Amino acid sequence: MTHWFLQPEKSRRTLAVIGAGFLIILVTLYLALPVAALFFRITPELFFSSLSDPEVQSALGLSLVTSIISLAIVILVGTPFAYVHSRITYPGKMIVDTLIDLPLVLPPAVAGVALLVLYGRVGFIGRYLNLFGITLAFTTVAVIMAQIFVASPFYLRQAKSLFEQMDPAYEHTARTLGASPMRIFATITIPLTASGLVSGAVMTFGRALGEFGATIMFAGNLPGVSQTMPLAVYVGMEGNFIVGITISILLVLISFAIMIAVRFLASREVPLA
Amino acid sequence: MNKPSRFNRFILVSIVSALLAITMLLSGCTSSQPSPVTPETTAAIQPTTTMPLQTAGSTPAITTAMPLTTTAASPTTTLAPTYTPSEKTLIVYTAASLKGVSTKLGTQFSAAYPGHSAVFNLDGTQALKTQVENGAYADVFISASNTYTNTLKGEGYFINSTVKPLTTNYLIVILPSDNPGKILTLADLAKSGVKIAMEDKSVPAGTATYAVLANLAKSTYNQDWNTSVFKNVVTYETSEPGVATKVSLGEVDAGFVYESTFTAAPKDTYLAITIPKADNYLQTYTIGVLKQTRSTGAAQEFEDFMLSGAGQQMLKDYGFRPVS
Numbered sequence: 001m002t003h004w005f006l007q008p009e010k011s012r013r014t015l016a017v018i019g020a021g022f023l024i025i026l027v028t029l030y031l032a033l034p035v036a037a038l039f040f041r042i043t044p045e046l047f048f049s050s051l052s053d054p055e056v057q058s059a060l061g062l063s064l065v066t067s068i069i070s071l072a073i074v075i076l077v078g079t080p081f082a083y084v085h086s087r088i089t090y091p092g093k094m095i096v097d098t099l100i101d102l103p104l105v106l107p108p109a110v111a112g113v114a115l116l117v118l119y120g121r122v123g124f125i126g127r128y129l130n131l132f133g134i135t136l137a138f139t140t141v142a143v144i145m146a147q148i149f150v151a152s153p154f155y156l157r158q159a160k161s162l163f164e165q166m167d168p169a170y171e172h173t174a175r176t177l178g179a180s181p182m183r184i185f186a187t188i189t190i191p192l193t194a195s196g197l198v199s200g201a202v203m204t205f206g207r208a209l210g211e212f213g214a215t216i217m218f219a220g221n222l223p224g225v226s227q228t229m230p231l232a233v234y235v236g237m238e239g240n241f242i243v244g245i246t247i248s249i250l251l252v253l254i255s256f257a258i259m260i261a262v263r264f265l266a267s268r269e270v271p272l273a
Numbered sequence: 274m275n276k277p278s279r280f281n282r283f284i285l286v287s288i289v290s291a292l293l294a295i296t297m298l299l300s301g302c303t304s305s306q307p308s309p310v311t312p313e314t315t316a317a318i319q320p321t322t323t324m325p326l327q328t329a330g331s332t333p334a335i336t337t338a339m340p341l342t343t344t345a346a347s348p349t350t351t352l353a354p355t356y357t358p359s360e361k362t363l364i365v366y367t368a369a370s371l372k373g374v375s376t377k378l379g380t381q382f383s384a385a386y387p388g389h390s391a392v393f394n395l396d397g398t399q400a401l402k403t404q405v406e407n408g409a410y411a412d413v414f415i416s417a418s419n420t421y422t423n424t425l426k427g428e429g430y431f432i433n434s435t436v437k438p439l440t441t442n443y444l445i446v447i448l449p450s451d452n453p454g455k456i457l458t459l460a461d462l463a464k465s466g467v468k469i470a471m472e473d474k475s476v477p478a479g480t481a482t483y484a485v486l487a488n489l490a491k492s493t494y495n496q497d498w499n500t501s502v503f504k505n506v507v508t509y510e511t512s513e514p515g516v517a518t519k520v521s522l523g524e525v526d527a528g529f530v531y532e533s534t535f536t537a538a539p540k541d542t543y544l545a546i547t548i549p550k551a552d553n554y555l556q557t558y559t560i561g562v563l564k565q566t567r568s569t570g571a572a573q574e575f576e577d578f579m580l581s582g583a584g585q586q587m588l589k590d591y592g593f594r595p596v597s
Contacts, residue, residue, distance in 0.1 A: 019288045026291055121453070138468065138507040189389055197522040220508025220519075221473065235511060238399040239475030 035252055042245050050246040056222045059232035059247060064141060065227065067208040070147035072156050074204055079197070082159035083185065100160070104153045111149050112217025119218075120144070142219035143226050147208035154207055158200030162193040165215065199262045208256040361389045363568065363575050364410060366401040368417035368443065368558060369512040370478065370530075373537045375590035381587060382578050389571055397512040399475040405430055405563070410462035412566040413575055415439060415558060417513075418477035422559045429564065437471025439579060440593040443529040443553045444478070444485050447520050447543040454526025459546055460494060462527060463501035470519040470528040471511040478516075481554040482529040488552035517543075531556070557596070 050056055056130065085096065103111060119126045119136040125135060136142050170192065174184045190197070212230040219226035230246050236244030283431055329484060334549065375393040383390045391413075398417045402425060405411060414431070416422045448456055454467045462469060472479030490499035510516045513530055520528040521542055535545045560579055562572040578584050584593060 013287075019291075022288060023292050026295075116522070116524065120522065120524045190376065216511075220470075222506065222508055226508070235473055235509075237395065237473065238403050238511065239473070241403075 032056045038245065038248050038252060042242060042249075047246055047249060050242050053243055053246075054179035055223060055227075055232060055236070055240070055243055056246055056250075059227055059229045060222065060250065062140070062227065063209055063229040066143045066147060067205055070144050070151060070208045071201060071205045073144070073148055074152045075197075077199055077219055078152060079190075081161055082156055083163050083189070086160050086163035100153055100156045102149050102153075105267050108150055108211060108213030109217055110213075112146060115142070115146060115149065115218040119191035134142065137218060138222070138226065140218040140225055142217070143215055143228060146214035146218050147211050150211050150214055155197075155200045155204040158203075159193075159197055162196045162200075163189070166192060195265050199265045200256050202261050202265065206255060209254065228257075289393070292459045311318045314319070319364055323585060353423075356398070363412045363571055365387065365391050365393050365413045365415065365575065366405065366409075366411040367393045367395050367415040368401075368477065369395045369514050370533060371395065371415065371558075372514050373534075374587060374593075377587055377591075378579070378584065381583060382575060383584065385578055386571075386574055387447060389574065395427045397472075397476045399477070409565055410565060412572040413560065414563055415560045415579075416477075417442075417556055417558050418480065418557065419557055421477065422481075426561075431561045432564050432566075433561075435573065435576060436559055437576070437580060437594040439560040440585070440588045441596055442533050442556045442593055443560065444481055444529055444548055444556075445532045446546040446548065447530055447535050448527050448545070449515065449520055449523040449525075450541050451523070452526075452544055453523060456527055456546070459489065459548070460498065462505065463494070463498045464498055465505075465529065467505045468507045468525040469502065470508050470510060470516045470525040471506050472513055472516055472529070473511055476510070477513060477556060478513040478529070478531060479509070481556050484554045485529070485548055485552060488554075488594060489548070492552055493549075520541065531592075532594075533592030555594075558593075563584050 015187065085093070100232050118124055118139060119129070121127070121130050121135065121137060123137075129136065136145065142248065166189065170188050171184050175181075179187070209228075210230055210267075211228070212234065215228055216231055216234075221227050221231050222231075228237070229251055233244050233247045233251070236242075236247060238244075328404060371378075371393075372395050375395060379393065394411065396404075397420050401411075401414065402416070403415065403419050405425065406428065414425065416425070422431075422436060424487050425431055425508065426436060446456075446459065446462070448454065454464075455462070456464075456467065463468070471482050474480055474483055486499055486502060490496050507525060510519065513534065516528040517530050517534050517538075519525045520530075521538075528547075535543055560576050562569065562576060566572045589595065
């Protein structure tokens with residue numbers, strides 16, 4: 001029996017395995033090590049004790065509340081919109097299609113500046129709202145607006161493609177059996193696309209939770225009003241290091257939970273046309 | 274016959290390139306020899322807003338991923354950092370409030386010392402301090418806070434003998450030019466509905482603001498005034514220019530900034546309400562050469578330039594006060 005490196009096929013295969021394994025380890029470590037390093041930077045005692053820090057708690061509460069509200073609005077408005085957008089052709093549909101994707105490519109800070117220029121106190125729309133006493137900039141509402149702006153594409157694109165891919169035969173059959181469009185939407189369309197929609201919603205939630213640039217630009221940085229977790233990390237890293245690391249770890253844990261949820265929920269396929 | 278050998282070659286190439294990548298990564302952690310940077314003396318001055326770290330060989334950004342092994346991250350630097358004329362561009366970490374004057378300072382420095390240039394990284398002093406503590410490379414550090422300077426001195430980042438006071442600055446309240454909040458005196462800051470922008474307390478200007486408000490509450494107004502003013506704060510910015518921007522945009526009614534920001538701004542950008550000297554806070558800026566510098570000579574020259582008549586005059590032109 002000759003050695004593996006003297007047998008051409010075996011040696012090639014071994015090299016291939018080594019090379020592939022190497023690349024996989026390289027990529028895995030590059031992504032995993034920084035996240036792991038976070039956990040090793042502070043002790044568990046410090047972590048749990050800083051969980052009761054009012055700054056941490058207010059950032060956590062504000063982030064969760066605003067992200068949930070943003071998500072709710074995106075789902076309530078976005079689902080019918082995606083349905084209409086996928087089912088009918090209307091003039092300008094191409095443009096709307098592109099606009100949906102815009103916040104994905106636009107740098108968040110630019111989105112924040114844009115929102116400020118439009119809805120700020122001297123903004124183009126904001127100045128009229130100001131006359132009625134409505135202020136948007138530097139409020140929690142601004143946080144929600146910023147989150148919706150940057151996170152909605154995740155849900156809209158997902159919903160749109162789900163509705164497009166779904167076999168319309170189901171809806172047509174239901175129609176012939178006498179169901180109203182609303183009933184069809186609620187009992188046929190949604191249940192069939194549910195798992196995909198939920199995974200889109202979960203990604204939207206994650207994006208909204210992590211929003212920084214647009215928030216700090218449009219909503220400012222005020223604990224309890226606009227200091228979400230990412231902002232608290234940024235400020236914390238420059239002053240209260242422990243708070244910064246604690247909130248970073250919290251965000252990592254939430255992100256992991258989100259990813260597991262997406263994997264679990266995206267497993268069911270939509271019945272294709 | 275052909276296919277297996279092509280696949281084999283591909284695997285070989287990928288292994289070699291992965292090894293190269295690892296080598297580059299590791300070399301980034303330990304190298305000290307900067308690749309010669311051809312300093313475009315005037316061109317290098319342009320980016321005075323937050324400069325990314327110069328990519329001259331050593332890439333200290335990588336060291337932040339490893340457990341913080343402090344300043345010993347580049348252990349292969351030779352014992353006496355040598356004076357390298359003309360090849361070096363100095364990296365100056367500067368308190369953000371020097372934003373307006375830094376361009377001019379860079380140009381004048383290059384004019385006074387031909388072949389030298391300075392690149393400024395402008396940010397809140399607290400942000401710069403964190404960056405240095407986490408391994409960022411800089412030659413000179415201009416701090417807006419004695420507290421942070423002393424912390425960095427204690428942690429061993431400065432060449433302590435080079436740390437000197439550079440300039441001083443008082444605080445002032447600025448308003449948008451059309452005064453939307455109808456603020457005429459400091460007392461009006463406590464009016465309900467007024468929007469105030471302030472720096473976060475980790476920013477030197479923020480600490481100064483807190484102190485000034487406490488002084489004013491004790492001497493002139495009362496504690497309720499102090500409480501109402503804080504209730505009117507809508508944002509705690511992470512740098513002093515951030516406050517100035519919010520005021521100039523008209524999005525807030527008032528902001529606490531340094532006098533120099535008001536003096537150096539174009540006419541009619543802001544209105545201002547001065548704070549009585551007795552209650553005001555005199556911020557002292559310090560300049561110092563960092564121990565990690567690879568060009569002590571050039572860095573010292575920059576510090577000398579900043580402390581010289583020319584440098585001090587330029588600071589004065591932009592509204593800074595001399596060290597008493």
